[in-house]
Amino acid sequence: MSDKNLSRRSFLQAAGVTSAAVASGGLLASTGGAVSAQDVEWDRTVDVIVIGSGTGQLAAIKAATDGLETIVLEKAATGGGTTGISGGGIWMPNNYKMQEAGIEDSREEALEYLSRATFGQSTPELMEAYVDNCNVMLDFARSVGLEWELQSWFNDYYPEFPGGKVLGRTLQPVSTIEGASGGGALVQMMQKAGEEAGVEYLFETPAKKLVVNSDGAITGVIAESGDATLNIQARRGVILASGGFDHNEEMTVNFLRGPLYYPSAVRTNTGDGHKMAMALGANLRNMNESWGWPVFFNEEYGVSIPALAYEIGKPGTVVVNKRGERFMNESGAYDPATRTFYTYDNGTHEYVNIPGFVITDSANRNLYTLAYTQAGAEVPSWFVQADTLEELAEALEIDAEALVATVEQFNQYATEGVDPEFHRGESGFDKQTAGDPSRDDIPNSCMAPLTEAPFYGVKIWPGALGTCGGPQINGKAQVIDVWGNPIPRLYAVGNASGSPMGAGYPGGGATVGAGMTFGFIAVQDLESLESL
Template sequence: MKKTTGIERRKFIKGVAGGALLATAQVASSARADDKPVASDWDREVDVVVIGSGTGLCAALVCAKAGNDVIVLEKNSGPGGNTLVSGGVLWIPNNHVMAKNGLADSRNQAMAYLRKLAQGQSDETLMEAFLDNGPEAVQFIEFNTDITWRATQIPGIDRVSDYHPEWHGSVPYGRSIEPETDIIGHMAGGYLVSSLLVSAQKAGVELLTEAPATELVTRTFADGSKKVIGVIAEYQGQLLRIRVRNGVLIASGGFERNSTMKTHFLRGPSPYTLGTETNTGDGIRMGMAIGADLRNMNELWGITVYKGDAEINGAKRGGISLMAQFDRSTPGMICVNRYGERFCNESADYDSTWRSYHTWENWGDLRYRNLPAFHIFDHTSRERFGIFGRSKDQSLPDWIAKADTLSGLAKKLGIDEAGLNATVARFNMGAREGRDPDFHRGESAWDVHGTGDSSLVLAPLEQGPFYGAEVSPADLGTCGGLRVNSQAQVIDVFERPIEGLYCAGNASGVGSPGASYGGGGGTIGPAMTFSYIAGKALSALS
């Protein structure tokens, strides 16, 4: 078998898969479930298989450092998953970076915040596992890779707070950490993944790309419980059967690219995603096929996108622009429904805003009151903040409407004219005074990045021409999946652990833990932590 020894970091950080594929195998007869396996049933035998090469690489590194043979199976043509197109930020309460910089935090304080964040959708033991292992996980990564962590830095913002800074247990700064690097934005996710991968490969981890796992091979015991003894994958046009001595970690991401699963599990429509194009819920379905229980399946990591942009670029991983995310909190910008009504604090965190689209009308057509929705802004806002270009003569995308008056804009977008004019008049009256009595925009420290200056997010819409575009709820990925315990071990529908099967990240039902987003890096922090927990558990089985 051919083995890859490394990957070129510059290509990797650009999102280009580097290095050759690691292994090939001659296919033998099908592995037998429920019987004692024989040597001819398998093409490979290793200690651990990790399905997914994003945050799952943390577990692979833990296991390899403990002396285990590890294979990572990646469905896509290159490693990284959703982490690759992230900002590389982890939300980890009570981390060592905070302690080093004299920033106050505590386990009790973080637990108070997490309990509210979870909204009843997390087991207390999962929150405890996150808090107890998160700081240890990032220290392990720092010690075993070239990563040095720092408190997250955003240009123009001195301190990045939790997303709900007014809640009991929140902190104003320090729980969001990132690698020290000059790389910014989505490229930083590539740096995080490449650092993990390079170290994992140096420790002996093998990576197979374009090798989707398709089936878990199990042994069934007399009481009906199961043990995972292997994985079947597709590789180079053939089946590859891998026997595992210790077990399997499913870290294959969520189901954001599976429209059927999204329709039947999520609490409301999320038609567009920034998630990787291969995240179709494979790991979740493989677990379901052997009786795994599910948790948090109604949740996702919510954002707002421009519908026109999403229709054009939504098929690509990370192809949708984040323009709508940045624009919606701009002074002189509001979000309205078809009645011309505002329905949210446009400067709130993106995950919470996602829910605001799904207010249900219980009369007439029985539909979502706030869908469709539209961003409305004026010429002053465009000139000052460069929305779709600073020049008034610069061409606009054809999905942006423009009119000299609000009434004219309403007609073009299909918005109630009287409603829009009344809403803007009321908003302007408050904005001139630096307040928003309807939705409290600018009152949270998160809205104004801790400055207390509401002018950073509030300004009247007064100068034509006016602009508008339809926006849509969307997501960074789903965050519900296989139910796990505090050891990241998958639990079946009869409350029994499935021996040899572990899960972490967006394929698991951990979430934040729970329903909501804690702060910048609130997706990757828990995912990396439970990957680390799984790695320790799998290593202990050797």
């Protein structure tokens, strides 16, 4: 990393800030909404402040490339946020790789698809802003060294919706980082591009409050570094890119539609940007939503593992609840699969599908991975193994009679190649992501009977890659207050905003793609502003 990545100590020394000076100013003790600009003595002035180093890095790169002095404040000791542990894909309708491959797409098809795939919780303004700017952003990203290739799976999650595509809209980054791929490579490549453009990165420096002037415009940020406070002025604007609120239990309990187990986002995602914006009167959108995916929980190491279609939807599996009943299309996309956990029984007053149980047999285990356990390998201690379905049900505390009946019915479906209950294997997504096209012994590439003992079972839970609700934004990525007015010079992107994807998850990379695109849009807007 270059000298632009200042340590906390060197930055504080350069700024002449001490803990005593902070205490005398009383800023750490200030309460309420934002800090008034007239009460702040600035330690540093830049053009643009980006809070967070995940998808927000694209905004920082754009600003610095265009000649704006830009600083990134990152709460963690290293950069990348949840983007850094993601697959790194971006959902880009009508992208250049589709055109090269001869895959037809259009603005009209993309908007038609989004209008359905966002399930009524986005707006035409946001959807049009995304579709009209995503490829402009992509061209810029390529100009700073970020190249892409078509991703062969996890494309549109609802390809049968009007305007949907089975292949082409999801791109994955081409890594130039030795030993890294996916999101890990993407954030490192973006940081390298940022450093080369002149972006300064401050790690272990969480933003705490926004500073507002007498006109209501955001003029800077109060951040903490060690025992001291940094007062950083922004001449053009501040971009919130601090991630979701997955690890803020108070917020997840109060906002999400139901319980969230073992979230996969980085632990620094505690809703910091949300709270800063809320303190200013920001309106909120999609706060009951998350980018859901089912997870296993490795009890041995205390970590969650994604339970996705390419494992739980492979031939020879079913997912059931404690009543022994199936409740999802196991081969379907992970976000809609997660929604199925939240069926509430108003007779017993419980979420009857939490936890779920993946049930499989030896034929499946010998062919496919499960919870990242290799095919044919000895299963970990937190799996349950039994010689009969009845014994398996007893060990998992599942209704044994119902489980046997469910598996018998599923086996008939698998033999016939049709799942009339959950339509497993019908969607192009199912076939592409979960199906095994090499199998010529089954009529449906996603389904095979469960007949070979021993049988295996393991719990799965409703988890999330990240929350996707936050401050309401408009098509310029400006944060909107409760009266419907933009808060001047404040922007929000990624999971620190009310997602332009609404209540849906259109396809693989929709979260990273939206964060990068709206970061690009935010910079385009703030570049039109006069410096304060």
